[in-house]
Amino acid sequence: MNWLTEPLAQGFMQRAFIAGMLVGGLCACIGVFVVKRGLSFIGDGLAHATFGGIALGLWLELGVQEAVWVALPFTVLVALGIAYVLRTGKLGGDVATGVFFAVSFALGVLFLGLRPVDAPMVNVESVLFGSILAIGHADLYMVAGVAAVAGLLLTATWSRLAYATFDPALARLSGVPVAALDYMLLALTAVVIVVSVKTVGIVLVSSFIVIPAATAGLLARSIGRMTLLAVALGVFGAAAGLLASYHLDVASGATIILLLGTCFLIAMVLRRGR
Numbered sequence: 001m002n003w004l005t006e007p008l009a010q011g012f013m014q015r016a017f018i019a020g021m022l023v024g025g026l027c028a029c030i031g032v033f034v035v036k037r038g039l040s041f042i043g044d045g046l047a048h049a050t051f052g053g054i055a056l057g058l059w060l061e062l063g064v065q066e067a068v069w070v071a072l073p074f075t076v077l078v079a080l081g082i083a084y085v086l087r088t089g090k091l092g093g094d095v096a097t098g099v100f101f102a103v104s105f106a107l108g109v110l111f112l113g114l115r116p117v118d119a120p121m122v123n124v125e126s127v128l129f130g131s132i133l134a135i136g137h138a139d140l141y142m143v144a145g146v147a148a149v150a151g152l153l154l155t156a157t158w159s160r161l162a163y164a165t166f167d168p169a170l171a172r173l174s175g176v177p178v179a180a181l182d183y184m185l186l187a188l189t190a191v192v193i194v195v196s197v198k199t200v201g202i203v204l205v206s207s208f209i210v211i212p213a214a215t216a217g218l219l220a221r222s223i224g225r226m227t228l229l230a231v232a233l234g235v236f237g238a239a240a241g242l243l244a245s246y247h248l249d250v251a252s253g254a255t256i257i258l259l260l261g262t263c264f265l266i267a268m269v270l271r272r273g274r
Helices: 002-008 011-036 041-059 064-088 093-114 124-129 137-166 168-173 178-219 223-248 252-273
Strands: none
Touching: 002 011, 002 223, 011 041, 011 137, 011 178, 011 223, 011 252, 041 064, 041 093, 041 178, 064 093, 064 178, 137 168, 137 178, 137 223, 168 178, 178 223, 178 252, 223 252
């Protein structure tokens, strides 16, 4: 029991557990719709757009914590831009995401290069790879608030989102506002990614969205069961990964993603064995 109780007795680990499990469950829930729509690359694109937004905030002489509030509208605008390009039907999701991905990341590099030489040093590694063990009370409140709002939105639009995901043409004919739901989903994904960057970083956050949903998709037949399994995997991966990283003294974000990747491999083996 000491293996479990020792980490949980420390305040920073308690905050990390709560934030990690909230982000893990939330990313997995949104990831179900992202994966089902064939937009798995969108998480990576929006994560790199977040880098551009944070770099813009740093160029405006804000700290990393304050720069997140600049990254939030910046990333949402990028998400809406991708949604608009997808709605025109002229480009595929991977092409549209790739274009915005490249431009946003290039802007981030440009903004960092434009900072004055006497500007405070920035720990770029913490931005890229996250620092879940450094989660403070303010960060935890922000994660909890976003999780609550996102949960309410997803609950209110669940049936219509599922309908629009499986058959958008028929859903449109039935009066479902497919376009509005698409914009909402991508904007919500952007907000969740910006919040999640604090936990697992820009480089790994897309895996937090894709892997639990993809794993659940191998084992579940209905979207309801897929969502429940994906959320369970996201929460489990965050909690177990934090425990393992604490005792092994290795990077938390990477450990969580590797554990989720192991679950995906197990699911593939089980799927082939059926």
